[in-house]
Amino acid sequence: MALINWSSADRTDLARIAAEVLSWERSVPDSPLYSAFALGIAEDPDLLRLVARIDNVPPMNLLLGAVKLTLSSADALAAWYPHLTSQARPAGDAAFAAFRDHVLSRADELLAIAATHRTQTNETARAAVLLPWIPTEVPVHAIDLGASAGLNLCLDRFSYAYTGDRAARLGRGEPRLDCEVHGDIALPTRLPELASRTGIDLSPIDATDPDAAAWLEALVWPEHQDRLERLRAAIEVRRSVDVRMVAGDAATALADVVAALPPGAVVIWHTIALYQAPPPVLADIDAAVAAAARTREVVRIGFEPVTAGQDPEIRVGPVFADAPVVARAHPHGRWLQSAA
Ligand SMILES: C[S@@+](CC[C@H](N)C(=O)[O-])C[C@H]1O[C@@H](n2cnc3c(N)ncnc32)[C@H](O)[C@@H]1O
Numbered sequence: 001m002a003l004i005n006w007s008s009a010d011r012t013d014l015a016r017i018a019a020e021v022l023s024w025e026r027s028v029p030d031s032p033l034y035s036a037f038a039l040g041i042a043e044d045p046d047l048l049r050l051v052a053r054i055d056n057v058p059p060m061n062l063l064l065g066a067v068k069l070t071l072s073s074a075d076a077l078a079a080w081y082p083h084l085t086s087q088a089r090p091a092g093d094a095a096f097a098a099f100r101d102h103v104l105s106r107a108d109e110l111l112a113i114a115a116t117h118r119t120q121t122n123e124t125a126r127a128a129v130l131l132p133w134i135p136t137e138v139p140v141h142a143i144d145l146g147a148s149a150g151l152n153l154c155l156d157r158f159s160y161a162y163t164g165d166r167a168a169r170l171g172r173g174e175p176r177l178d179c180e181v182h183g184d185i186a187l188p189t190r191l192p193e194l195a196s197r198t199g200i201d202l203s204p205i206d207a208t209d210p211d212a213a214a215w216l217e218a219l220v221w222p223e224h225q226d227r228l229e230r231l232r233a234a235i236e237v238r239r240s241v242d243v244r245m246v247a248g249d250a251a252t253a254l255a256d257v258v259a260a261l262p263p264g265a266v267v268i269w270h271t272i273a274l275y276q277a278p279p280p281v282l283a284d285i286d287a288a289v290a291a292a293a294r295t296r297e298v299v300r301i302g303f304e305p306v307t308a309g310q311d312p313e314i315r316v317g318p319v320f321a322d323a324p325v326v327a328r329a330h331p332h333g334r335w336l337q338s339a340a
Pocket of ligand 1: 122145271281
């Protein structure tokens with residue numbers, strides 16, 4: 001969760017910093033380890049002073065990502081994490097003590113990482129949420145707005161196991177995305193054929209760069225072994241697939257990207273990305289989609305949080321704000337619920 005007033009917060013007020021850390025803690029119900037660390041930090045003036053020195057947001061994600069990054073080749077990783085991967089066995093004092101020692105002894109290194117990295121992830125399992133609405137009758141040019149590392153532009157190479165009210169198996173490759181379907185959702189019978197793949201992002205990540213891949217991995221919370229495995233598998237796929245990444249604002253880049261494509265239908269999607277964009281950016285994206293739709297077939301699929309505290313919505317239509325809600329889904333694609 002973003003710490004909304006972080007830039008203007010009084011960083012010398014440790015009670016205020018502790019309150020922010022506790023507020024962040026409430027957003028990590030599925031990481032007992034990070035929850036325990038946050039509760040420990042909130043009572044530890046030395047650690048609070050260190051958190052206060054992180055300028056970027058959210059500082060807790062950056063600190064914990066930096067810790068995980070600096071542990072990845074160290075024995076400490078094995079010592080801290082395995083016995084904490086079960087929700088039934090919460091983090092103990094020994095783990096927090098080891099964490100505290102690590103943070104304080106390598107404070108400068110961790111702060112440097114926090115100052116130079118962004119909390120930018122790429123959730124592969126969101127592909128399972130998009131797939132039912134991607135046309136399969138004809139090859140389509142795929143454009144991902146806010147693509148991050150562009151991993152989901154390889155979604156035709158992944159495999160899918162839908163279970164629940166509707167079931168389907170598609171593809172054979174890794175990663176395998178498991179998604180539980182609630183309600184009446186027409187699942188595809190085959191994977192789409194992507195004629196081209198373009199990702200637009202304000203700050204694209206080159207997942208084939210080992211340092212960038214290591215940071216993507218570091219941002220995955222330690223208990224989420226399934227997410228980590230999917231991420232690694234998707235990065236492997238990405239190495240052999242031709243994805244064009246465009247650095248820029250989708251508001252200005254989209255029209256040129258579409259204009260440069262060979263003839264053919266276009267599918268434009270955005271997953272947990274454009275909720276970050278201000279209204280003028282959204283209006284420009286809507287206009288670019290509308291302009292593209294005047295020259296070719298265009299399908300736009302948005303998967304975005306709309307209402308605080310509610311699951312993100314999937315909407316299909318040229319203007320996300322006006323488009324009908326077709327489903328809701330778990331933010332990491334674990335389940336898909338029909339809107340009907
Ligand atoms: C939370 S990440 C999600 C990434 C990816 N879509 C996924 O589902 O894993 C949001 C991404 O959107 C990008 N983004 C936000 N606003 C954007 C804009 N106006 N144009 C292009 N990219 C944008 C950010 O840089 C970031 O990489």
